[in-house]
Each structure stands twice: as structure tokens, then as C-alpha cells.
Amino acid sequence: MLPDPDPTLCRHLADDLRAAGFTAEALRTAFGDAADDAIARGLRAPADRSLGARDDALAVLARLLVLGMPQDEAFVSSALPRTGAAGLAALGLVSVGDGVRPLAVVRPQSYADADGAGQWWIASDLDEAALGGPLPEDHVLGVGGASLTLASLQLPTAARRGLDIGAGCGIQALRARRSVARVTATDISPRALAFTRLNALLNGVDAIDTRLGSLFEPVAGEEFDRIVSNPPFVITPRVEDVPAYEYRDGGMEGDDVVAAFVRGVGGHLAPGGVAQLLGNWETRAGVDGLDRVRAWVAQSPIALDAWVVERESLDPLSYAELWVRDGGTLPGTPEFARLADAWLDDFAAREVTEVGFGYLLLRRPRSGEPTLSRFERLHQSLTGDSLGAHLADALADHDRLEPLDDAGVAASAFVVAPDVTEARHHVPGQEDPTVIELRQGGGFGRALSVDPALAALVGACDGDLPAGVLIDAIAELLGADAARLRADLLPRVRELAFTGFLRFA
Template identity: 35%
Template structure:
């Protein structure tokens, strides 16, 4: 029989469950070791039969894999031997006389912030054929992992997770925040989140039900994270985990425009967001218009853009709707007609990082694309970006020119040559770039003059003004004009971390 467990019951047994999971090595490493590399890869691809073959029914770990990862029905007596009778009775209410039981929620092992954790959520469609309902609560998805990697790992006193869902971000931030608060409009989500954080042994966590920032009105936090329901679409709520009820990108606008009001001075917010690209308008200006004129430093990074057709198809697949079915075709037409009415040519997705400045300080807003491939977590880069941006705001033209700098360790110079079409023989130089080999791997086009002056940078050496003066004397250039141009180039290189002011280099 299948259990009809309500998530409100899970917090009562989450600690006992996690204790068993640790004892039986139901961890990412333990499961991977038992399954072997091929079946582990099949697990990640969502291929249950391949996983089941490697999960023996006569071992406790194999049974746990079948129950909590595969969603199989198993002997109630066997499960009670592993978990304990009281835990099974709570997981499977009304099952005392049943020969077999099936658990209908997910309790999946993950490694989060370097530690073994278990996330409690509704069962997804990765291992079973399932259509997510309107009340579905997600576990650990690609978006939540992206947000997790984009948040700095420095210590703070207080953290707020808006739309906490199953509590993934709370687990990720627990090592760094003394006091954790999670909010969600969805009571079911908060029940799962409570089970997740209690299972992790977290006690200084407050979970509050309410919409957006309403539960924390008048409060301020050192760090705010949010993976809100940012799906761009019609003003309706089909699935509470992804649909806000706002039209188009209204959910992202609300978060971006209001989050600074809940930050302490110097505090930071880290959000996932989506926005429309509208015919005849600049998407960068759209997002910048959501931010106040004073009091914030904001770094907005567009990671991807989807055309309306691909976007709609992707989200229909997310809810297991076949776009070929009559229902899928009807939904597709309705959604695309809505986009066409509002002149939507594309939908962008990415990261928004905001630092709270003094109320009277002009806002410092950069909105740009981050389309290059990279693998390093973004959180450390975001923290350093705010340091670099803060240093730039403090400079005058004179102080900038008199400062000393260093090329970032690991920076490379890339020279590109192409076939010489004019002669039909050999190659000619086409581009010269300075490239970061770490972090987001930013690159900037430069010329031989800029490169020569960059080679002269040393934190204990000549100032930028002195380097420019010497170079111009040697080549007959006007040093005043070159210095102004070089400062502009250097500002961009510092923003992207290719060049570091000596003042920011750790001893």
C-alpha cells in the first residue's frame, strides 16, 4: 500500500530517520559505492531499472535505496527492522496490517556545504512516472544548486531565505549564518523544510508562513537568498513552487526592487531571477529600472536567454505535459499568444547580487551577460566583486592614477591570428585578449599598447600615472590623453578582477 503521509508529520521523525541513514551509510558516497560508477550515473540520469539491479533487497542500504530513491514498494516488516516500528508507523499511517508499503515523499541524500544532508520533499518524476501537482514541493533542483553556488561563504549574523521550499538554502547557509529565517507562502513547504533542518540538527532556525517579505516586515538581515517562483508567464498560479501570480516577470521585479529594504547596511542579497526581452527595448535598462537610484550596489548577470517557444516547451515538460497532447497544444498557444501580446522576444535568466549601501550614496548598477563557460562556484567572485566595486567608488581620477596595481595571478594573454585573405598566404593578427583562467573566466580585448602598460604593473612598483608617462615618452604619445583612456580600461579590468588594486591584495 502507498502511504498518505502528511508532511506535517515528518519533523517528528526526521532526526530518527537521519540517524538511521548515517548508520546504514545512506549517503551520496555510500550509495555511489554500493551502486558502482555505471549505476550511479544511471541514478543521476533517472534510469530506475539500472539502479534497482545494483540495490540488493537483502541489505539495509539496498532497501533504503529502493524505498527513498526508487519509490519501490517493500516489505513493511523489513522496513520496520531497519527504521524502527514507530518511524514506519508515522511514514505509513494505517499500514499496521499491510504486507508492503510505499513511501510517497522523497528523502534524498545530498552533499551540501561539504556535509552529508537529507532533503525532505514531495516525490519528483526523476525515478517514477509522476505529474507534479499544484501543491508540489521541490527537492534539490538545478536552480537551487545554481543559487547555492552563487552565495558567498563568509560568516554573517542573520540570514533570510525567501521562499525556502524544502529548506535547501538553509542547509547551505547554516555553516555561515548564526541565525536563520526561512519564509514560504506554502504551509506544506514549511513542513518539509522543518523536517530538513531538524534532520540536519539545526535548532536556531525560524520558519514563518507568509507571502514574499510580509512575514519579516520591519526586520533587516545581513544576507538574503531567494529562489522565488520566477517563471515568466500569465498572471496565474498553476504550481505554487514556480508560479507567482504576477504577470510576466513581475515576481523578479518585486524581489529586485524590494530586497534592499530588508538588508542591513553592508548586507547582501543573492537572487535567481528571470526577465523579458521586449521588442524595441533594452533588457538591461528594464532590470536597472527596478533598482533604486540610491543605496545599492547591484551586479546582474544574465546567464542564458530562451526564445518564447523553447521557454514554454521547457516549462510544460517540467510539469510532465506533452506539448503534442491536446492539453499541451492549448497551453502552448495560450502562453505564446500572451508573450506576443506583450512583444516578448526572449526570456533571460540569471543571478542578481545586491549590496546595501548608505541611503544617500548613489547606486552602483552593472547589468551584463555571463555567457562564457566556467566551473568555479560564483559565490567567492560575488564577494570579491563587491570589494572591487567599493574600492572603485572611493577613487577620484587623481587617486586612481596614483595607485599601484597587479595583474591577477593566473591571467593569460590570448593572441588570435586568422588566414591572410589579402595575400592568400599565411596568417595575420586578428585579436589580442587578456583572459582570467579562474572564476567566471572574464576576457577583454586589448591592444599591444595596453598590454605593454599592463606588464608594468606591480603592487610595490610604479603608479599607473608613472607607467603611462614612461610609455608615452618612449613612443611619442600624449600622456594626459593616454592616462584618461587607460583609466577607463583599467576600471573595466578591475570590475572583472583581471587587475587588482594593491590595497585589495591580501598579504
């Protein structure tokens, strides 16, 4: 069990790490780009080889806290003069005996948001490369691709009370605290909550309260302005001899943990409050996965706005292979084949043909009925790290557009977002383009094929004239009926404004 972190020791460790220049940039320089990238794939040797015989503070801490390799006690105490090896042991991060052996990793993690850039030190359990085998079931995961994605999705707008469900190492609570005054972090794992408290103290972040329990049990009767969750959504067979990792398995069948969150979150959102989470959903017995998510939203006792984006989908075999590997079981072994078969049997029992992964944004209306119901597939690569700001802008524009009829949209002036570009494709020798495409450099990186009329309208949106005046001028140039062109273009202007191609002037 990780001990409850001592605030003074955490301050000393932070001072030592800062003095050693223990940053993501410094480590990447020390390791080299290729070796640094290899660490995420479980390969430590290239980074260790890059350090060579170095015994300076950065090199010692890199081996001990990033690569999870034992170090000489004298070197560690020299690298951490305030904390010492004994201080690390008191925090539960190492054991001291025949040298200093790591029990956890502490890795720097850079971040950037609307308020600026910075860095946290994030402690978590040793990965399979350091352990030399499969993970224990109570493993507390560090910062991975999914957690970074959810952190970037968090709305940057100010809020009073926040809730992080399934806090793990605490990365979402730290990110939420950037814009939320007080954050409650919950988890079913006492070890995870200890890491959350440690990481908050290590980074000097206050007003994060931890509570033990599943889903909404620890906050019964409470409402929050912002809820975020990277829940244990990984679909795991409910059979013996299949590891049930706490960090990814919610103990329910199929995608029931995500369904339970969606159905229950409304009762814990204050009016106007927003919940954001990652999740999986199954396509079952011919029922599309997004349609099943739509049904979960409809089953909420509190009516909710919903914006759900599927980022990727996997067939059952690919899904099974992904999560068997994630637990540290090597492909090609009898154990890998046995576990993969257990996943396939589980999917077959529910007639699952596909598993989707994506993002859910749910909002409790301040008053009245929900006005946003959007379920879409966006499987292209993301192009930026400002998704939270993009989502906040989209919600604000939706709320501004909602009370406007077509006449109101026509009376509004718009400007083209600065990240939007236009591409025209021509057949050689022909003057007119065969395809006109608008591309978004930020947000979800959308690309839209548009006709000449819409392309002309977007190109003319500089904030000076209302959209209706521009459409009438384009109709005259094209020899088209102005009323029909308005009826065609104004709904598409709404869509372009919501998705971020256009902004209100």
C-alpha cells in the same frame, strides 16, 4: 500534510543514514556514473539495474529514498535500526502497509564553500518519475540546477540576520546558515516549511525560523543583513486548466513577482545589507528585458546598488516547452500542445519576444547614494563553484575603487589573479599576434580581447610597482604619450579589478 518533524526521530534517522554510508559519493559508485546522471533526467531503471540483487542498507535506502521505489518492511527496518519503517512513517516520508511505500525522497547533497566541504540530506516530494505522471500543484521541489546555482552565489561573508523568501525544501536557508547567525525562512506553502524544518533537524542545523506567507508579508517592519530568494518566478499563463505549481508560480502575471521583489526588498535590507535572487524578465513591446529590470531598481523607495547578470535567454516557444516538460507533461501529447499554446497566447498578449534568466544582487548603501549599477549579459558556461566568494571580492574591490580618482588608481599596486591566463593568436609567419585574450578560470569565466599595452600592463602587475609607474614605462617602450596612455588604461584597470582579473596588492 507533512507532520511537524520530531527532533528525536530526525536525529535517529541522521545516525542511521550516516551508519549506512548514505552519501552522494557512495550512491554514485553504487549506481555508476551514467545511471546516476540519468536519475536527474527522470530515468530510474538504469540505477535500479546497477543495484541488482543487493539488499544491503545502502542499496535498500537508495531504492526507497533516492529512486522512490517501494521496499520490504523488514529490509527497511534492518537498514534503519534506530528509526525503523515506523519512524519514517511518523516523519511523513513513507507509508507502511503492503511493504514500505515512499511518500518523499531523501537525497544526499554535497556542498563546498570557503569554510570547507560537507554534505546535507535533503528531503522533498517525489518527482514525476516516482509518481508516474504530472506533479501535484503543491509539489515541494528538491535540489535542482537553479537552487544549486543560487546556493553557490550566496556571499560567504559573515552576517547577523538572514531571510530566505520562498524557502521550498530549505536548501538556501541551510546554505545561508553557514555564514549567517540566524535565518528566517518564509513560504506560502505549509508543506514546504515542514520540509524546511525537517531538513534543518535532519542535518543538525539550528537557528532557522519558519514563517508562513507571501514575499515580505511575514517580516513586515523587519530588516535583514542578508536576503536570498529563489522565488516562484516562472512565467505562467493566468488562465484556467494551466497548473499553478506552488514551487515555481508566484500567482502574478508575467514577471511581476520578480518586479515586486526588486521594488520591495530595499525596505527590508539593513544598511549595507545584500539581497540575492534568481529571476526571469520579459522583453516586451520592444523594451529590452534588462532595461525593464533597471526600471524596477529605480522604482525602489530605498535607493539600491544593483548588479544584474543575464545568464541565458529563450524565445517564447522554447520557454513554454521547457516549463510544460518541467511539470511532467510529455512532448508529443495533446496536453503538451494545449499547454504550450496557452503560454504562447499569454506571451503574445503582452508582446513578449524573449525571456531572460539570471541573477540579481541588490545592496542597500551604508550611507549616501548608490554607486554600483551594472546590468550585463554573460551567456557563456560557468567554470567554477566559487561564485559567492567572487561576488564578495568584486563588491569589496568596488568599494575600494569608488573613492579613488585616476590618480588614486595610478598610485595603487595590483597583482594578476591566479586563475587568469593569456592566449595569443598569430597568423602563421607573423611575429605580432592578431588577437591577445585574457581568460578567467573562475568567477564568471570572462574572456577579454586586449591590446598590447593593456596586455603588457597586466603582465607586469606583480604587486611591486604602482599601476601609473608601469604605464609610464610601457608608454616609453611603445613610444606613446604617457598621459594619453594613462587616460586609456586606468579606466580599464578599474574594470579588471572589479571583474577579478586584477587584485589590489
